[in-house]
Amino acid sequence: MRLEFLENGPIRVEGKRFVVRVGEKEEVLERPRVFLCRCGGSGNKPFCDGTHKRIGFQAPGGVLEVEGD
DSSP states (O other): OEEEEOTTSOEEEEOSEEEEEETTEEEEEESSEEEEOSSSOOTTTTBOOSHHHHHTOOOOOEEEEOOOO
């Protein structure tokens, strides 16, 4: 799995199928990527809604790769 921390923006996660659990709610997303909020301001958490641009969020970019066993 690869997570890309976009400079001054969200976390991009690439895949095929995502299972998102928030509280009692579970949602399955069949898509090639999702963007997760990193600024804390999104009205659609855990997903990015572009708020980082409006509030001037700044953070360096980077990559986190998770390798299997």
